[in-house]
Amino acid sequence: MAQLDIRGLVARYNDTTVLDGIDLAIDRGEIVSLIGPSGSGKSTLLRVISGLLRPVKGTVSLAGETIDYGDRRSLRRARNRLAIVFQQYNLFGNMNVLRNVMVTPVTIKKRDRREVEAEARTLLEKVGLGDKLNAYPDELSGGQQQRVAIARALCLKPEILLLDEVTSALDPERVGEVLDTIKLLAAEHMTLLIVSHEMAFVRDVSHRVAFMAEGTIQELGTPEQIFDAPRIARTRTFVSRILGHRTAA
Amino acid sequence: MHYVLHYGQITPYIPYLLGGVLISLALSILSFAGGMVLGLVFAILRNEGGAAASRFVRGYVAFFTNTPQLVQIYVIYFGLPDFGILFTPFMAVLIGMTLNAAGYLTEILRAGLASVHAQELDAAETLNMSRLQTLRHVILPHLFRVTMPALTNQYILMMLGTSMAAIFGVEELTGRAFNINSTTFRSIEVFTTVAAIYVVVTFLATILLALFSRWAFRARVPVI
Ligand SMILES: Nc1ncnc2c1ncn2[C@@H]1O[C@H](COP(=O)(O)OP(=O)(O)O)[C@@H](O)[C@H]1O
Numbered sequence: 001m002a003q004l005d006i007r008g009l010v011a012r013y014n015d016t017t018v019l020d021g022i023d024l025a026i027d028r029g030e031i032v033s034l035i036g037p038s039g040s041g042k043s044t045l046l047r048v049i050s051g052l053l054r055p056v057k058g059t060v061s062l063a064g065e066t067i068d069y070g071d072r073r074s075l076r077r078a079r080n081r082l083a084i085v086f087q088q089y090n091l092f093g094n095m096n097v098l099r100n101v102m103v104t105p106v107t108i109k110k111r112d113r114r115e116v117e118a119e120a121r122t123l124l125e126k127v128g129l130g131d132k133l134n135a136y137p138d139e140l141s142g143g144q145q146q147r148v149a150i151a152r153a154l155c156l157k158p159e160i161l162l163l164d165e166v167t168s169a170l171d172p173e174r175v176g177e178v179l180d181t182i183k184l185l186a187a188e189h190m191t192l193l194i195v196s197h198e199m200a201f202v203r204d205v206s207h208r209v210a211f212m213a214e215g216t217i218q219e220l221g222t223p224e225q226i227f228d229a230p231r232i233a234r235t236r237t238f239v240s241r242i243l244g245h246r247t248a249a
Numbered sequence: 250m251h252y253v254l255h256y257g258q259i260t261p262y263i264p265y266l267l268g269g270v271l272i273s274l275a276l277s278i279l280s281f282a283g284g285m286v287l288g289l290v291f292a293i294l295r296n297e298g299g300a301a302a303s304r305f306v307r308g309y310v311a312f313f314t315n316t317p318q319l320v321q322i323y324v325i326y327f328g329l330p331d332f333g334i335l336f337t338p339f340m341a342v343l344i345g346m347t348l349n350a351a352g353y354l355t356e357i358l359r360a361g362l363a364s365v366h367a368q369e370l371d372a373a374e375t376l377n378m379s380r381l382q383t384l385r386h387v388i389l390p391h392l393f394r395v396t397m398p399a400l401t402n403q404y405i406l407m408m409l410g411t412s413m414a415a416i417f418g419v420e421e422l423t424g425r426a427f428n429i430n431s432t433t434f435r436s437i438e439v440f441t442t443v444a445a446i447y448v449v450v451t452f453l454a455t456i457l458l459a460l461f462s463r464w465a466f467r468a469r470v471p472v473i
């Protein structure tokens with residue numbers, strides 16, 4: 001059974017159909033990346049999965065349990081099982097690093113503070129920020145903030161982690177440290193759904209890559225298929241344009 | 250004309266004047282607190298309360314920020330009794346200042362609310378925070394942090410504005426100055442002393458508020 005199973009998903013903003021029938025199944029421990037031009041609906045897909053936008057059609061299931069987005073308890077349960085990190089401003093500006101990581105487990109989930117703190121410290125150590133526990137987000141670089149956001153997501157012990165262009169707001173020299181953190185998760189067989197424009201990284205880390213355009217998945221395959229032998233012209237154009245830019249840069 | 254300054258005649262009244270300061274502080278603190286509660290509710294209503302609520306708040310703000318405060322208090326103190334609603338001078342001034350403050354504070358707080366990052370709110374939602382928890386843990390701390398300089402300013406203006414209460418017979422600092430003046434006729438001494446007291450009080454209030462907001466909200470306000 002798939003860890004995350006998306007079927008026939010349709011979503012609209014007002015009258016514009018932004019997701020037009022998405023089918024995607026991700027297995028436990030699998031890493032799937034979404035690539036595609038800006039505006040193709042990648043962020044919207046992650047927003048729908050995490051319940052920030054109600055789908056108008058289709059279903060999302062977590063390990064066989066279909067999420068009822070209209071039901072608060074079902075949504076709450078789903079959100080306990082998945083976590084999402086956005087492009088920027090994930091962190092609460094009024095809380096220091098440690099509190100950002102601990103606030104949900106302690107304040108919302110009412111877990112034991114000492115236990116959570118020990119886990120939070122371990123996680124922050126792991127993402128290389130063991131010395132920044134008392135820093136506030138505006139005292140950190142963008143890359144450090146994103147690593148805290150990832151640590152915060154992990155502290156919830158999600159079954160699946162959604163990452164939406166987590167490096168695209170960063171200075172180029174900061175991208176590597178965040179990608180390294182994600183690779184760490186990949187090595188631990190975390191289930192990941194990643195939206196990224198870092199093609200070398202996508203190719204390196206993903207088990208499968210989905211190419212999206214105009215609200216649908218146009219092509220889904222192994223990184224080798226998508227990058228070296230795409231079946232449709234549109235994928236080929238997109239990939240060559242993006243890779244061309246990277247080599248030129 | 251030869252006027253000799255006699256501050257010595259005022260010194261016995263200093264404790265009496267300081268008692269007036271307490272009333273001025275009570276008026277300004279209570280009306281500021283009331284104005285904050287109303288202003289916060291109005292700011293939230295204005296931003297996400299639907300068309301009717303938003304129109305009401307806009308009307309409210311336009312009315313209270315475009316008419317003199319003194320006239321507003323006149324209406325409450327002299328106008329409402331015609332409808333059988335009577336207030337003591339202190340209450341009339343307190344209510345007038347609160348309603349007036351609500352108008353200005355709504356605008357300050359609304360700007361602060363608009364500066365919360367949408368992604369912080371999305372994060373709170375996906376972390377399963379309820380709307381109330383989001384307000385308490387994310388929105389309000391941010392709001393106070395960014396609006397603290399403007400709020401401090403507003404409070405100082407209100408503290409100075411309490412002198413209007415003297416017109417209605419409230420014996421706050423200015424009211425007590427009137428009283429002393431009418432028995433000693435030492436106008437210059439009385440009112441320069443009172444002015445000095447206002448300076449000291451607002452100066453101390455500014456420092457205290459700056460220290461408090463640095464400590465409580467990490468607001469970046471210079472202390473002096
Ligand atoms: N809040 C919104 N309101 C209206 N339209 C939106 C909103 N967010 C995104 N869209 C539209 O939805 C489409 C898909 O956007 P998005 O999912 O952000 O694409 P991507 O992440 O692939 O760049 C775009 O056409 C975008 O303009």
Ligand SMILES: [Mg+2]
Nearest residue numbers: 042043044165
């Ligand atoms: Mg996007």
